[in-house]
Every structure is written in C-alpha cells, then in structure tokens.
Amino acid sequence: MIAPALPETETERLASLHALQLLDTPSEQRFDRIVELTKAVLGAPIAYIALIDSDRQWFKAKVGMCDVVTETPRDESFCGHAILQDTPLIVEDALKDPRFFDNPMVTGEPHVRFYAGHPLQSEAGHNIATLCVVDHRPRAFTDDDMEKFRRLAALAEHELGLMGVIATQREMIETRNALVASQQALARELSEAAEYVTQFLPPREVGVDAPVRIDYQFVASSRLGGDLLGFHDIDEDHQAFWLLDVTGHGVGASLLSVSAGNAIRSGALAGDPRDPAAVLATLNNAFPMEQHSNKFFTLWYGVYQRSTRTLRYAAAGHHPALLIDRDGERKSLGVPGLMIGVVPDTRYEAQAITIEPGGRLYLYSDGLFEVRGGEDDQLLGLDGVAGIIAEAGCRSCSRTRAEHVLSRVREYQNGEEAFADDVSLLEVEFVR
Numbered sequence: 555m556i557a558p559a560l561p562e563t564e565t566e567r568l569a570s571l572h573a574l575q576l577l578d579t580p581s582e583q584r585f586d587r588i589v590e591l592t593k594a595v596l597g598a599p600i601a602y603i604a605l606i607d608s609d610r611q612w613f614k615a616k617v618g619m620c621d622v623v624t625e626t627p628r629d630e631s632f633c634g635h636a637i638l639q640d641t642p643l644i645v646e647d648a649l650k651d652p653r654f655f656d657n658p659m660v661t662g663e664p665h666v667r668f669y670a671g672h673p674l675q676s677e678a679g680h681n682i683a684t685l686c687v688v689d690h691r692p693r694a695f696t697d698d699d700m701e702k703f704r705r706l707a708a709l710a711e712h713e714l715g716l717m718g719v720i721a722t723q724r725e726m727i728e729t730r731n732a733l734v735a736s737q738q739a740l741a742r743e744l745s746e747a748a749e750y751v752t753q754f755l756p757p758r759e760v761g762v763d764a765p766v767r768i769d770y771q772f773v774a775s776s777r778l779g780g781d782l783l784g785f786h787d788i789d790e791d792h793q794a795f796w797l798l799d800v801t802g803h804g805v806g807a808s809l810l811s812v813s814a815g816n817a818i819r820s821g822a823l824a825g826d827p828r829d830p831a832a833v834l835a836t837l838n839n840a841f842p843m844e845q846h847s848n849k850f851f852t853l854w855y856g857v858y859q860r861s862t863r864t865l866r867y868a869a870a871g872h873h874p875a876l877l878i879d880r881d882g883e884r885k886s887l888g889v890p891g892l893m894i895g896v897v898p899d900t901r902y903e904a905q906a907i908t909i910e911p912g913g914r915l916y917l918y919s920d921g922l923f924e925v926r927g928g929e930d931d932q933l934l935g936l937d938g939v940a941g942i943i944a945e946a947g948c949r950s951c952s953r954t955r956a957e958h959v960l961s962r963v964r965e966y967q968n969g970e971e972a973f974a975d976d977v978s979l980l981e982v983e984f985v986r
Contacts, residue, residue: 556653558634563680568608570676574714577605577612583924584713585615587871591892592687592706593617596699600664600688603710604633619664630658636671637681642703645669647692668693672707674714685710705897712848765860766793767983771956774976780807780851781919781976782815788827793858795982797917799872800851810849814841830855830868831904834894838870843895850895854888854917858909865915868904870894873920876940880912884944915982916943921975927966934966956981
C-alpha cells in the first residue's frame with residue numbers, strides 16, 4: 555500500500571476545510587440526496603462524500619456502507635490520493651494498482667475493486683473533499699459515466715459552497731442592530747416578492763359536490779424560496795397536480811419557480827401534458843441549470859384520469875408523495891429521478907395506480923419535514939410528517955386537514971410560527 559502524499563498547500567487546504575464547520579456534523583438530506591442519486595445514476599453499490607481532514611477521511615454522506623463507519627484513516631484512503639489532482643481519480647481494478655492492491659479497504663470491508671473519486675474544491679480553490687463511487691468488481695468508466703460524474707460533483711461542490719453563505723448570513727444576523735434601516739428595506743422588498751409569488755397560486759377547490767376536492771397551504775419563509783404548487787384541468791377527463799422546489803433561496807429561485815410553473819400550467823412546452831415522464835423530460839431540457847445561475851429544481855407531477863380513476867405520476871429528484879386510502883393505509887408514490895436541469899436528455903419513468911373513492915393524495919416540499927424540535931432537537935423527517943398527515947382525519951368546521959398538519963408541525967418545532975424554508979402542502983381528496 556502506498557500512503558497518499560500531502561499537498562503543497564496542506565495548511566491552507568485544512569484552513570479552508572475547517573472554515574466550513576462541517577466536520578462531525580449530523581447528516582443532511584441535501585448531501586444524502588446527492589450520494590443516493592450518484593449511486594443510482596452510475597449504477598454502483600456504494601457512493602459517498604468524504605471530507606479529507608489532517609489524519610482521516612470523514613463521511614458527510616454515504617449510501618451502501620455500514621452505518622457505524624463514519625471515518626477511516628487518511629493514510630489508507632483512496633480519497634487522499636484523489637485530492638492530489640484536479641481531475642477525477644479512476645481505479646478500474648484496485649488489485650492491479652500498486653497503490654491499493656494490499657489496502658485494507660481492498661483486502662477487507664468494503665472490498666473495493668473499482669473506485670472513482672472526484673475532488674471537490676472550496677471557494678478558495680483547495681481540494682477539501684471528494685464525491686466517490688465504489689464497486690465490488692472491476693469495471694470501466696465510460697465517457698458518458700464521466701460526464702454524469704462531473705455534473706453530480708458540481709452539485710456536491712455547490713452544496714459545500716453554500717456553507718460559506720450560511721456562515722455569512724449568521725454574521726449578518728449578529729450585526730443586525732447596526733443594519734436596522736437596510737434590513738427593514740430588504741424585508742419590504744422580500745415581502746413584495748413573496749406576495750408576487752403567491753399571486754401564481756391557484757384558487758382552492760373544496761366544493762362539497764366536487765368529485766375531487768383540493769386544498770393546500772403555502773407559507774413563504776423570510777428568505778424567499780423557490781416552492782410552487784399547482785393543479786389544473788388538462789382536458790375534460792384529465793387533471794394535473796404538481797409541486798416543485800428550486801434549489802437555494804432568493805429572488806432568483808422564486809423567478810425560476812414561477813417560470814417553470816407557468817410552463818407547466820400553460821402547456822406551452824412540447825410534449826403530451828398527460829404523460830408525466832414526457833413532461834419531466836421536456837422541462838429538463840427547457841431549463842438547463844447552466845442557463846439559470848446553476849439552479850435546478852425537483853418536481854413531482856401527476857395526472858388523474860377521472861373516467862378510469864387512474865393516477866399516473868413521475869418524480870424528478872423530489873421525495874415521494876403520500877397516498878392514504880379510505881382505510882388509513884399509507885403508500886409512497888414516486889421514485890426520485892434526476893433533478894430538473896442537471897443532465898440533458900435525462901429519461902424519466904412514470905408509474906400508475908388506481909385510486910379508490912376516499913383516497914387522499916399529499917404533495918409537500920422538504921420545508922415541511924426538515925424542521926427540528928423536542929429536547930433533542932430531532933429532525934421531523936418523512937416518517938414523522940407522514941404520521942402527522944395520517945392523523946389529520948376528517949375535515950372539521952373550524953380547520954381543514956391541511957391547516958391541521960401545519961399546526962402540528964409548528965407544535966413539533968416547539969411552537970415556532972415561522973419556518974426556515976418555504977412550506978408547501980397540497981391535498982387532493984378523491985371523493986368519488
């Protein structure tokens with residue numbers, strides 16, 4: 555085994571890494587999603603994001619690896635070699651590579667034979683982390699694989715860069731007493747922008763005699779995000795329901811969400827609006843992240859055919875929707891594909907299900923379940939919010955189910971009224 559050398563700028567590199575204050579922090583869904591997508595897109599059993607510290611590699615996110623393992627020695631790491639170069643390190647067969655053939659990670663768990671590691675840079679230009687895929691068998695890495703790998707690494711690097719933004723926001727909050735006047739002006743502008751976005755929300759459909767009843771809740775955060783939801787009739791027999799979430803916050807995210815929402819509602823893009831997979835593919839090519847300040851978005855899109863009671867649906871990087879039948883049984887709908895705008899010509903797959911009378915469908919953004927509360931500051935998570943939705947029960951005169959869900963989530967975060975992110979919740983009740 556050959557231990558990796560130290561970069562010439564090791565001191566500066568470590569300073570950049572530690573400045574992120576990311577080492578030994580809890581898991582975050584934004585990084586978990588990237589490794590899950592990397593695993594799926596590249597067809598590898600293991601994927602992870604590793605931060606390279608002075609004497610260890612620490613896993614910020616991983617999939618396919620033992621949960622107990624959070625770090626390994628840097629001297630034994632493949633990633634220690636990967637950060638020494640600016641291009642991906644590809645090892646097609648570790649047993650044939652003199653650097654790794656007797657490495658403990660090759661001769662023992664996790665039995666690495668194939669490794670691909672893409673260095674991730676800090677804003678100062680130092681390689682501080684890696685996005686990696688591992689296989690238990692030798693394999694080749696095609697040009698197409700490499701292109702997808704670079705794009706996924708760009709997403710991971712983008713999320714690492716946001717740590718600096720978050721730190722800057724904290725500093726701004728700490729000095730708010732000196733910036734009261736400018737903050738008040740900014741608050742007015744953000745309020746106007748949020749009001750502008752809410753004008754694009756559709757009217758509620760809660761008629762007593764309607765075969766399909768629709769209700770929703772939308773709460774814009776103080777940072778102005780990129781959530782948007784909608785529903786509309788495609789024709790007399792088909793109705794669409796959708797929810798999208800643009801990465802990041804600010805006016806740029808809101809403008810992209812409005813543009814994408816208008817494209818969905820108007821049917822201006824080519825393709826059959828009754829085919830969820832075609833809609834996602836068309837939007838993916840129409841909104842490449844390179845033309846939108848490297849912003850991408852997730853989307854869940856479904857089409858309900860009234861005559862057959864069939865719901866067809868597809869997801870692009872978005873978590874599954876929740877279906878609750880009249881007996882209270884829960885079912886997750888939608889396998890997340892690649893986010894919209896990341897890789898051109900991505901193919902998406904639609905699924906279908908028959909909806910019985912009394913079923914309820916829920917679409918929601920991550921702002922609803924990425925809240926923390928309780929004495930241990932625990933994340934609510936998908937299972938937690940699903941439980942809250944399931945217990946919402948029947949409508950009452952004083953409060954709808956959607957309002958009940960928001961109230962319970964606020965209770966979970968210790969009564970805090972405001973949310974850290976936009977919160978969107980769409981309820982579709984199939985009455986008959």
